[in-house]
Amino acid sequence: MTVGIVGLGYVGLPLAIEFAQAGTRVVGVDNDEALVAALAERRSHIDDVPSQRLEAAAERLRFTTDYAALAEADAVLICVPTPLSVNREPELGPLLAAAESLAAVLRRNQLVVLESTTYPRTTRETLVPILERSGLRAGEDFGVAFSPERVDPGRADHTIRNTPKVVGGLTPSCGERAERLYGTICDEVVRVGSPEVAELSKLLENIFRSVNIALVNELAALCHRMDIDVWEVVDAASTKPFGFMRFDPGPGMGGHCLPVDPFYLSWKAREFDFVPEFIELAGKINQSQPYYCATRVVEMLNQVGKATRDARILVLGVAYKAGVADTRESPGLKLIRLLRGRGADVAYHDPHVPELPELGLSGEPDLGDALQGADLAVIVTAHPEVDHDRVVREAPIVLDLRGVTRGSDDGRVQRL
Numbered sequence: 001m002t003v004g005i006v007g008l009g010y011v012g013l014p015l016a017i018e019f020a021q022a023g024t025r026v027v028g029v030d031n032d033e034a035l036v037a038a039l040a041e042r043r044s045h046i047d048d049v050p051s052q053r054l055e056a057a058a059e060r061l062r063f064t065t066d067y068a069a070l071a072e073a074d075a076v077l078i079c080v081p082t083p084l085s086v087n088r089e090p091e092l093g094p095l096l097a098a099a100e101s102l103a104a105v106l107r108r109n110q111l112v113v114l115e116s117t118t119y120p121r122t123t124r125e126t127l128v129p130i131l132e133r134s135g136l137r138a139g140e141d142f143g144v145a146f147s148p149e150r151v152d153p154g155r156a157d158h159t160i161r162n163t164p165k166v167v168g169g170l171t172p173s174c175g176e177r178a179e180r181l182y183g184t185i186c187d188e189v190v191r192v193g194s195p196e197v198a199e200l201s202k203l204l205e206n207i208f209r210s211v212n213i214a215l216v217n218e219l220a221a222l223c224h225r226m227d228i229d230v231w232e233v234v235d236a237a238s239t240k241p242f243g244f245m246r247f248d249p250g251p252g253m254g255g256h257c258l259p260v261d262p263f264y265l266s267w268k269a270r271e272f273d274f275v276p277e278f279i280e281l282a283g284k285i286n287q288s289q290p291y292y293c294a295t296r297v298v299e300m301l302n303q304v305g306k307a308t309r310d311a312r313i314l315v316l317g318v319a320y321k322a323g324v325a326d327t328r329e330s331p332g333l334k335l336i337r338l339l340r341g342r343g344a345d346v347a348y349h350d351p352h353v354p355e356l357p358e359l360g361l362s363g364e365p366d367l368g369d370a371l372q373g374a375d376l377a378v379i380v381t382a383h384p385e386v387d388h389d390r391v392v393r394e395a396p397i398v399l400d401l402r403g404v405t406r407g408s409d410d411g412r413v414q415r416l
């Protein structure tokens, strides 16, 4: 069997490796020539895919920018980005381009599976009509299904093989084909009755997180006003062994999934005269969290008689979450902009992120040097390799947005 994969990013490349290691020939297609050239030389750009794994599966992996190579594939998986536009609406450009290129080479009896996160009905209403420009009929001449990606970059405990894979076929036979295909790389495949169910299940997974993160962020602001330790409240609630799932307050909600996916659904819902209040409210709270954190910084400086203007503030951690280098939609970047807007002199230290070109900033490589001369240190993303005890010892005052200083009752430290 041969599988084609369109889009060789953090979803497509791990899939390519998984199929190759399962004995399937893989044709990987991407429109980025430099990326394809690097992969052809067995150099990986994805942290979760060491170059050695490319080497090991080399004889079953072919990478190209030429969609014509997909003609030899029995199945083609589309794994291209589905971001938001500047006014936070679904940006299906990459998906439409991939579909149009695939339609030009589509062959009878091929199976096409969309993995990119999107709103319900994208597969049926957008992807299928484009593919049918080939003259072939979906569900009759070729198969179509949707199967959401559940790749969590940097995670080792949950893998493609041991994470259940949801699959929704355009027709029962499409679903059966997709189930057999994923059964070669996943221990459990979960068949659902339609692409829409599969599309919406993915959005629910991430909207669930967005809403609960917003809940604890809002609770943190209330607790501050009531002088209650929100971290102790969350710890206590987390002792409940059923009916509760822990979420922690923080500087906001970053990443390439959570700040984006919910707005795909709220955008589509408008077509049905429906305003999903939870999604909008959660988005509003999470997007306002960096602003709230900026006021906490100003408040702390004020308490020691310092103005924000010309204060030297050290931001610890600018990646969107601990342990990663990804700064997409990172609240740390927003917080830096807000503090600079108030005239502060902001520096940062993040062992995963040496440069922030979009802010014209280079990270302070040495923590000790970075702490020298700082009027306030704010822990925004708590990477495990950063010595936060040292931060508490050496910074004049510390604002901890991640609850990593809870062992300290030092009066110079405040937390969300």
Ligand code: SAJ
Pocket: 149, 150, 151, 152, 153, 205, 206, 209, 213, 246, 247, 248, 249, 250, 251, 252, 253, 254, 255, 256, 257, 258, 320, 321, 322
């Ligand atoms: N965050 C909080 N408080 C929390 C959890 C997260 O403030 O309690 C913040 C993080 O700091 C980050 C953002 O929210 O800025 C997103 O964090 P995340 O833990 O949801 O991590 P992501 O964005 O990498 O989410 C991915 C998703 N995986 C896929 O879409 C395949 C998500 O569905 C996973 O549940 C999540 O990883 C995970 O469990 O790690």
